[in-house]
Amino acid sequence: MSPSLSLDHLPSLKDLFRLFLSGKHLNRMAEPALWAELEQQEQTYVALFSALGYTLRIDARGFAWFHHDDANSAIGKTSRQLALVFMVIFEAQANAGKPLLRFTDWLIDLEWLGEVHAQQQEVLNAEGISEEGLAELFRRASSLGFATVESGGWRLLPAVFRYLDHFEALAALTQDESLNESSDGALDELDTDVESEDEA
Incomplete structure (x- = not known):
């Protein structure tokens, strides 16, 4: 310089x-x-x-x-929960035939989040994410630049490509690899950059 x-x-x-x-x-x-x-x-x-x-x-x-290059082996709670929420949203939209690369076009409101939670209740509950918790996570996503508030809901922003890139990498792995091991490794880089919260 x-x-x-x-x-x-x-x-x-x-x-x-x-x-x-x-x-x-x-x-x-x-x-x-x-x-x-x-x-x-x-x-x-x-x-x-x-x-x-x-x-x-x-x-x-x-x-x-x-x-940040100093990868942390422990995935922060917020980063892990955001990854899970984005993953179930992408899965729901893929099942509905929506093109994933156009995720910035999706309007995500509370009613639709409720439907997603009902569909994925078991996996979300295992991470301690209630229906109300989904909305709170979207507020957190907004504060970190992953979403923006719009028309009574949220719209995903291009930064979510960081998660989608990792999801696509995970999908390319062989089926006999453990999802948990793969998720921890693939999301380590994200966790170093996404502010995490360890409190409940």
């Missing part, structure tokens, strides 16, 4: 740094102005944050985040 770098070209530096430092993802759909600046000054932001000790990852599908 050049020592003569002018911060005048980075008017949203403070906002972007605060957003990424909080563990949130920046999404082009939700924050178009911030995204436009990040895209325009991508090399400068990557270099600046790197000099500060942070790794900025920018995905061309429309999201960015601070990536």
Whole structure:
């Protein structure tokens, strides 16, 4: 990074740094102005944050985040529960014939979440996720940049591609591998970047 770098070209530096430092993802759909600046000054932001000790990852599908390389072997509660919720949602939509790559088009409301919980009650209850808990997890997903509130429900944001990519990798594994072992390994990277909550 050049020592003569002018911060005048980075008017949203403070906002972007605060957003990424909080563990949130920046999404082009939700924050178009911030995204436009990040895209325009991508090399400068990557270099600046790197000099500060942070790794900025920018995905061309429309999201960015601070990536952490120090993988934690223990999957945080929030990260695990979000992964499970997104997985059952993708399964429900696949069963309904919806194209998974268009998940940003889906409007997810409380009534539909109730139907999903009824369909997947056993697996969700095993993780301690009640019907009300689904809504709470979506509020958490919104705070982390995975969803946005819209029309009495939520809409998934491009950052959910991080989970979908892992689900597709899991699906490609041979059937004789244990799902739990595979899930723990595939989600380790996600857990290092997603703020976790260990309290009930």
